[in-house]
Amino acid sequence: SNPTTYITTCPECHTELIRNEGEAQHYCPNTKGCPPQIIGRIQHYISRKAMDIEGLGGETVALLVKNGLIKNYADLYQLVVEELIPLERLAQKSAENLVKGINLSKEIPFERVLFALGIRYVGETVAKKLAKHFKSIDALMLASEEELVLVDEIGERIARSVVHFFTEEENRVTIQRLKDHGVQLKISDEQLADQTDILLGKSFVVSGVFTKVSRIELKKLIEDNGGKVSSSISGKTSFVVAGDNMGPSKRTKAEGLGIPIISEDDFLQMIS
Ligand SMILES: [Zn+2]
Structure with a gap:
């Protein structure tokens, strides 16, 4: 039989290649x-869950890179309509929409920008936690591995990756350029004003249908006030926020564990 051959260099x-x-x-x-x-990083940056840039798709990103118009995501903010039009398949209107979409991404909140940067192991949830804890890219850039692992759910592997990302000169330059273009690199004052630590150390399970706020808003309120949202009831649950039609098995479980079941109003009272 033939010995298995491994690819040793990047095709x-x-x-x-290394491992x-x-x-x-x-x-x-x-x-x-x-x-x-290079293309993959920019495609991640513009993706729906990241900067959600309308009018710009993955194929166009590849086209822009291949034509030497962009090398990293900060370059997107320097594109002008005139240089896009000569590209194949890009009509005036699409070129205009593309530039417009890129400009609109300056409104995207910091936590999503942080996810968009493409730091290894920093997914959506981790980006949210880091944004909430450090509140600005400047503070995050100064954080040591020791400080990072103190953040809820941030382990050594993520901490090392974050520190490594910011030690690279090229990344620091890119971030400065994003900042100069007006991309959100800190939590807005509005967002900050809505945040408290009232629920710090408390874990919530949300169940049922609510009338004053949606379930998504309710979860956001818990997190914005320092609490944790969990999907299942356990001994660690501090409160169950129950709406209409709360699942009977959840109720039985909460009662069995002696966990307080509170209403939407009770909860809103708690954070007011
Ligand atoms: Zn390669």
Whole structure:
């Protein structure tokens, strides 16, 4: 039988592949010069859950990179309609929409910008936690691994990755450029004004249908006031916020564990 052959260099940029201890996959370490990685980072930046840039799709990103118009996501903010029009398949109207969509992304809140940056292991949830805790990119950039692991649900692997990201000169330059273009790199004063620590250390389970706020708003209120939202009732649950049609099994479980079941009004009272 033939011995298995492994690819040892990146098929795209021919850099020798490496593998981190404990991880199965080999990867191309040429993060800054490997074309699919450059394109991938910008595609992540513009994606729905990140900056949600309307009028710009993954294929256009690849086209812009291939034509040398952008090399990283900060370059997006310098695109002008005139230089887009000569590109194949881009009509005047689409070019205008693209630039408009990019400008609108300056309104996207900090937690999503942080997710959009593409820091390894920083997904949506982690980005939210970090944004909430540090409140600005400046504070986050100054945080040590020791400070980072003190944040709820941030482990060593994430902490190391965050610190590493900000030690790279190129990333710091990119962030400064985003800042200069007016991208949200701190929690807005409005957002800040709505946040408290009233529910710090308390864990909530939300069940049923609510009348004054939606279930999503209710969860956001819990988190904005320092509490945690959990999906299942356990000994660690502090309160169950019950709306109409709360699941009977949830009720039985909460009662069995002696966890207080409170109404939507009780909850709103708690944070007012
Ligand atoms: Zn490569």
